[in-house]
Amino acid sequence: MKLITTFLLVCKFLLIIFLNNSFAQEFKNIDSLIEIKKYDDARIACEYLAFSNQENVEFAARFLLKKTEILKLQNKADEIPQALRRINLSNINDTLKSYIYYENFLYYFNSNNISKAEENILLILSLNTEKKLSKSSTIFYSLLLNNKQNWIQSKSNMLFYINNLELDITTKNHLIDTINKMYNNNKFPKIKSVKKARLLSTIFPGMGQIYNGNYGKAFMSLTLIGMSGLLVYYNFSNEAYLSGILSGNALLPLFYFGNVNQMRNLVETKNKRKANSFNNKLNKNLLYIYEKTKHID
Amino acid sequence: MRFFSFLFFFSLIYSTRGQSVNQINFDKKIDFLLYLTNNNQISDANYFVINTILDSNLTVEQKDTLLFFSGMSNFKLKDYSTSNSFLTKVSDKTNLIYKAKFYSVASLAKTKNYDKAINNLNDLDVDFSPELSSLKNFELAGIYILKDKANSYELLEPKLYSTDSLLQKEIFFLKENYKSLINQNKKSPFKAGLLSAIVPGLGKVYTGNKGQALSAFIRVAALGVMTYDSYLKLGINNPQTIIFGSLFSAFYFGNILGSALSVQIVKNEKKNEINHNILVGLQIPIDYFFE
Numbered sequence A: 001m002k003l004i005t006t007f008l009l010v011c012k013f014l015l016i017i018f019l020n021n022s023f024a025q026e027f028k029n030i031d032s033l034i035e036i037k038k039y040d041d042a043r044i045a046c047e048y049l050a051f052s053n054q055e056n057v058e059f060a061a062r063f064l065l066k067k068t069e070i071l072k073l074q075n076k077a078d079e080i081p082q083a084l085r086r087i088n089l090s091n092i093n094d095t096l097k098s099y100i101y102y103e104n105f106l107y108y109f110n111s112n113n114i115s116k117a118e119e120n121i122l123l124i125l126s127l128n129t130e131k132k133l134s135k136s137s138t139i140f141y142s143l144l145l146n147n148k149q150n151w152i153q154s155k156s157n158m159l160f161y162i163n164n165l166e167l168d169i170t171t172k173n174h175l176i177d178t179i180n181k182m183y184n185n186n187k188f189p190k191i192k193s194v195k196k197a198r199l200l201s202t203i204f205p206g207m208g209q210i211y212n213g214n215y216g217k218a219f220m221s222l223t224l225i226g227m228s229g230l231l232v233y234y235n236f237s238n239e240a241y242l243s244g245i246l247s248g249n250a251l252l253p254l255f256y257f258g259n260v261n262q263m264r265n266l267v268e269t270k271n272k273r274k275a276n277s278f279n280n281k282l283n284k285n286l287l288y289i290y291e292k293t294k295h296i297d
Numbered sequence B: 001m002r003f004f005s006f007l008f009f010f011s012l013i014y015s016t017r018g019q020s021v022n023q024i025n026f027d028k029k030i031d032f033l034l035y036l037t038n039n040n041q042i043s044d045a046n047y048f049v050i051n052t053i054l055d056s057n058l059t060v061e062q063k064d065t066l067l068f069f070s071g072m073s074n075f076k077l078k079d080y081s082t083s084n085s086f087l088t089k090v091s092d093k094t095n096l097i098y099k100a101k102f103y104s105v106a107s108l109a110k111t112k113n114y115d116k117a118i119n120n121l122n123d124l125d126v127d128f129s130p131e132l133s134s135l136k137n138f139e140l141a142g143i144y145i146l147k148d149k150a151n152s153y154e155l156l157e158p159k160l161y162s163t164d165s166l167l168q169k170e171i172f173f174l175k176e177n178y179k180s181l182i183n184q185n186k187k188s189p190f191k192a193g194l195l196s197a198i199v200p201g202l203g204k205v206y207t208g209n210k211g212q213a214l215s216a217f218i219r220v221a222a223l224g225v226m227t228y229d230s231y232l233k234l235g236i237n238n239p240q241t242i243i244f245g246s247l248f249s250a251f252y253f254g255n256i257l258g259s260a261l262s263v264q265i266v267k268n269e270k271k272n273e274i275n276h277n278i279l280v281g282l283q284i285p286i287d288y289f290f291e
Helices: A002-035 A039-052 A057-073 A077-085 A094-110 A114-127 A131-147 A151-163 A169-182 A194-203 A207-212 A215-237 A241-293 B002-017 B026-038 B042-053 B060-076 B080-087 B097-110 B114-123 B130-146 B150-159 B165-186 B189-198 B202-207 B210-234 B239-289
Strands: none
Touching (some): A039 B026, A039 B042, A077 A094, A114 A131, A131 A151, A131 A241, A151 A169, A151 A241, A169 A241, A194 A207, A194 A241, A207 A215, A241 B210, B026 B060, B042 B060, B060 B080, B080 B097, B130 B239, B202 B210, B210 B239
């Protein structure tokens, strides 16, 4: 009797191992389908496994995550959020959750939806489970903050990243020095305000353009307004009051309000150009630091 | 004994775990398809159905169920060409065939395959049911209008009647739409140009653009006043008079030309609007009949 019970226990133990491994087998099958480029079949297999394991939320989530991988290979990134939204986040562990948030973040980052990307990255950082994931997401968070022109917070985020690394003091100090150099306050591009530029242009035509550095545009709006003023004066001095009033009514407001309204576009494009060229340099350095410190725990 | 029962249990688990999508039974396939469509994975669902139909183990009825289901779900998601490709494959042996045929015609009309839709409707034999044949005539008439076949429509118009109040209402709307299309086609570019020459902007009123008419009138009139004023005060040889005069004549003749051209543009706009109304109208009785 004892022999039989021990045998049964061993079998049970084997069965548990087998059950856990059987999903590994399923993942292997999907991988082999991907290898021979049968992406559609692999997607269906993922969906079917998620469907038949609906009670086991964690496995369903894993299969849906696998599906996003296939969607990326198929260049069907638009369908990724749809697949991820279906995962029931309430009953799964934090590691899996952070992977799901990471996939979400990558999708939103690539489709330039900055606010949603930031939301997901903050969720990963708050969970703080996988060291590798949280490291790369700290760097990504800095990139996002640079994009929002919030350089001071980005700098403190980078310093936090380096302080958490287990390095010897000299290299750490060297890295901190480079970050301080990169985020030098004097180097930040000077962002100009649209409101101020519009106000200046309203007070005197061309002044807002000069404030933004568009000297040619300033000269042009001044001459256009001056010429139409001269036309009105010429007509009035020759007693052609009707044509003076009508032409002045048509031309003067057109050029004056055009001069004010063009400021928003001019200031915004110039600000964007400045910030982008600064960020490009910054991001290159950030990625370089990440490449160097990637392997350190 | 226990050992054998355990072995049996073990093998049972093994057999269910190893199953792939192609080996499951039909009911579970339907469940899976419902799961996919409920979760909006329509491209996966379509791929699954296409692959399952190739499987020879299924009966014709089972295949028809799958085809009809995906055709309808694609139709609801407004992917009309895919919907049509599924619905045309449904065989004549099921009782769903008339529903499938009418929805296939609706999806062909929505993808502007009017010739095919007309052929499909003419091939459809529904003489046994007066309701279905009046529906068929209604659909044919609508598609004739969409295809600009006025003669065929007028031949069919006396046959358009129904005992059903909803279909009768839709037939009435179709006839009204046809009338307004004919009225719009009667307007001539020459008349619009002539009216614009007499009073600037009047041609635009004739074609139906009242907002544009006012702005055109103000522009031309202001330039006219400015030219006349400069001519009186500064003389004919003054450069300002010449510039204002040439601007005035350019706007005046441009307005005449614009009115004449806008007749065709307004016609096209109106036609698109009516075509849209007809397309929406074509689907309403189908939804109602096969509910």
